[in-house]
């Protein structure tokens with residue numbers, strides 16, 4: 001079974017952003033692409049390792 005991220009889990013260690021924080025920015029800014037996430041939050045800009053979870057949050061919330 002896949003690990004389910006909790007609201008206060010850091011999903012991008014390069015920026016330290018949590019799942020809850022990223023989801024709130026995605027909702028507030030009307031973000032629906034990975035490029036917009038990068039531009040607005042700097043998440044997934046440094047090492048890129050968080051791409052899988054960021055894409056999952058974009059499609060599944």
Ligand code: FES
Pocket residue numbers: 011012013014015043044045046047048049050051
């Ligand atoms: S963990 Fe997100 S850019 Fe490095």
